[in-house]
Each structure stands twice: as structure tokens, then as C-alpha cells.
Ligand SMILES: O=P(O)(O)OC[C@H]1O[C@H](OP(=O)(O)OP(=O)(O)O)[C@H](O)[C@@H]1O
Ligand SMILES: O=c1cc[nH]c(=O)[nH]1
């Protein structure tokens with residue numbers, strides 16, 4: 001069974017509270033999402049393997065650590081996932097960025113795919129799927145399906161806010177994918193929105209409705 005890691009650092013919890021508030025506008029919402037993504041990225045990359053390299057400081061020659069081999073790919077689920085990219089690529093500037101475009105049909109709540117562009121060598125990369133919201137789990141499952149169809153073998157999922165229903169669903173279909181979340185909220189409402197949640201993340205990031 002995959003792991004669920006709740007990144008409950010006080011800074012993340014504080015910033016998430018600000019994001020949840022209705023009165024927080026798009027500019028602050030985006031800024032907070034970038035900051036939280038960076039803090040979550042720190043946890044998600046915690047186990048990257050290291051190797052020694054020879055360097056010369058102004059004082060002596062020495063051995064020092066660098067990240068070994070493992071290459072990363074960040075895959076935002078459009079649109080809302082875009083809000084998490086800047087935080088991750090600030091931490092890992094060499095990461096490649098793929099995009100999977102999915103929207104959730106408001107009637108059926110099923111994901112509809114409309115775009116996909118991924119790095120060619122995803123089978124050699126650790127792929128990190130990012131999306132602020134994990135509600136029914138349909139969008140995350142579909143995005144991970146796409147990555148696996150294209151050969152990805154090592155996938156992590158990072159969400160800001162998750163419903164217990166969505167976590168269970170992702171674990172049912174992809175039990176090899178660890179899930180990092182800042183909060184596991186209470187439940188889904190009758191329209192498939194997370195309660196208490198923060199509303200529609202895409203609309204809040206981009207100022208649409
Ligand atoms: O777990 P699920 O039930 O699939 O719901 C979560 C999805 O819904 C939202 O996207 P939305 O369809 O609103 O698209 P958007 O990002 O373009 O706003 C969100 O960003 C997730 O991708
Ligand atoms: O609460 C939710 C559920 C799905 N998508 C969102 O943006 N918010």
C-alpha cells in the first residue's frame with residue numbers, strides 16, 4: 001500500500017489557512033500556493049539519493065555531496081496544478097515540466113482530458129504530479145494513468161488539500177504512488193467539492209468563475 005504523508009509544518013498550516021479564506025484574492029492566493037509548494041517540495045525531495053563529488057574550496061580539496069543521477073519531472077494537472085510549478089522548479093531548476101490537461105465535468109465529476117505534453121525520458125525520471133485539489137480522485141487517477149501508459153515507473157502525487165474519498169480512490173487504482181498532502185479535509189459535498197476546502201482552486205488562482 002502506498003504511503004500518505006501529511007506535511008503539517010506550521011508554516012504550511014498557517015499559509016493554508018490564509019488560502020482557505022474567502023477574502024484572500026488571486027494575487028495572495030497564488031503567492032501562498034507557490035510558498036507552500038516550495039515547502040512541500042522540500043519534503044517530497046527528502047529521500048533523493050546523494051553521491052560524493054570532488055571539489056576545491058578556497059581552502060582545500062574535499063569530497064562533498066551532490067544529488068546522484070535521479071532526474072525529476074514535474075507534471076501539473078491543468079489548470080490549477082500550474083500554481084504549484086514555480087515553487088517546485090525554484091527548488092529543482094533542472095526538473096523537466098510536463099503538462100496534463102484535465103477538467104472535471106461538472107455533471108458527472110469525471111475527468112475529461114484535453115492536453116498532454118510530457119518529457120520523452122519519463123521512464124528514467126521520478127515524476128511528481130502536482131494539483132492543489134484531490135477531491136473524488138478522478139483527475140489524479142487519470143493523470144497517473146497517462147504517465148504510466150507513457151512508461152513512467154516512479155510517480156509521486158502532491159496535493160494541497162485532499163478529501164479522504166480521493167485518497168482512498170487513488171490508493172485503490174495506484175497503490176504504488178505515495179501521496180503528499182498539506183491537509184486531509186473532512187469530506188466531499190454533494191457537488192464533489194472538498195469541505196471545508198478552499199473552493200475552486202483554478203478559479204481562485206486565475207480569477208475566473
Ligand atoms: O479529484 P477530482 O474530483 O477529479 O477533482 C479535482 C480536480 O478538480 C480541479 O480541477 P478543475 O476540473 O476545476 O479544472 P481547473 O483546474 O481547470 O479549474 C482540481 O484542480 C483537480 O484537478
Ligand atoms: O473542492 C474542490 C474540488 C475540486 N476542485 C476544486 O478546485 N476544488
Ligand SMILES: [Mg+2]
Nearest residue numbers: 200201202203
Ligand atoms: Mg477548477
